[in-house]
Amino acid sequence: MNPFDLSGKAAIVTGGNNGIGRAIAIGLASAGASVCIAGRDEKKNENVRLEIEELGHKSISLHCDVNVEADIAAVIAATEEAFGGLGILVNNAGIAALNVPEQMSDEEWSSVIETNLSSVFKFSRAAYPSLAKSGGGKIINISSMYSIFGSPLAASYAASKGGVVQLTKSLAVAWASDDIQVNAILPGWISTDMTAPIRNDMQDLYDSIVARTPAGRFGEPEECAGTAVFLA
Ligand code: NDP
Numbered sequence: 001m002n003p004f005d006l007s008g009k010a011a012i013v014t015g016g017n018n019g020i021g022r023a024i025a026i027g028l029a030s031a032g033a034s035v036c037i038a039g040r041d042e043k044k045n046e047n048v049r050l051e052i053e054e055l056g057h058k059s060i061s062l063h064c065d066v067n068v069e070a071d072i073a074a075v076i077a078a079t080e081e082a083f084g085g086l087g088i089l090v091n092n093a094g095i096a097a098l099n100v101p102e103q104m105s106d107e108e109w110s111s112v113i114e115t116n117l118s119s120v121f122k123f124s125r126a127a128y129p130s131l132a133k134s135g136g137g138k139i140i141n142i143s144s145m146y147s148i149f150g151s152p153l154a155a156s157y158a159a160s161k162g163g164v165v166q167l168t169k170s171l172a173v174a175w176a177s178d179d180i181q182v183n184a185i186l187p188g189w190i191s192t193d194m195t196a197p198i199r200n201d202m203q204d205l206y207d208s209i210v211a212r213t214p215a216g217r218f219g220e221p222e223e224c225a226g227t228a229v230f231l232a
């Protein structure tokens with residue numbers, strides 16, 4: 001018996017069309033899960049769906065803005081219809097706004113809080129009936145090491161990710177009796193589009209991050225996939 005076999009499980013990965021979400025979606029599919037790729041860019045969604053299909057696994061892709069509750073409801077309904085239920089929700093979609101706090105606009109604050117934190121609550125709340133109906137399930141939230149550290153350039157981001165950790169704990173205790181396990185992954189620096197400006201345009205910051213990182217490099221998105229499969 002393979003304890004990491006996800007055959008017969010249906011998963012939604014928000015922001016599954018890029019970076020860490022794409023790697024997790026492919027990882028879950030490689031472990032046997034059927035995966036719905038839910039992001040705003042339909043072409044990128046479709047590319048990852050095809051990648052998964054080429055690996056011989058089932059996938060659907062759907063336009064979804066995690067800040068739009070109608071999109072969330074549509075993604076959950078389509079996943080249940082395509083795969084016969086919902087067992088795994090990965091709340092991965094996220095954005096960052098780099099600015100010093102004294103110059104941070106309301107928009108830079110609220111867009112990050114809404115996308116990174118409020119959407120995790122709204123998607124989890126909407127998924128709860130489906131997960132409970134399936135007899136239980138897993139919610140995996142992608143937080144960040146910035147839920148623990150402070151950041152002079154990312155106050156809204158760090159606050160949102162700290163909120164995700166506390167939300168994760170609260171959902172976990174609320175829904176444990178429904179056999180729904182809720183966990184968070186807190187990655188360090190990973191080479192994705194989100195961190196490209198730091199790798200490409202902020203040499204001093206990049207050098208200081210790598211200098212204090214024991215491995216001497218950023219992580220790769222694929223290095224997050226095994227953790228997600230384990231939690232799923
Ligand atoms: P990317 O920028 O590569 O990917 C972000 C993903 O989120 C895209 O697929 C994007 O798709 C999606 N997304 C953004 N906004 C929305 C929205 N409103 N609705 C739906 N999807 C959305 O970033 P990463 O892969 O690096 O980030 C993934 C997660 O990992 C984020 O939560 C991030 O905070 C977290 N993280 C990243 C780290 C890193 O070093 N890279 C470290 C720690 C955590 P689309 O634009 O098509 O909607």
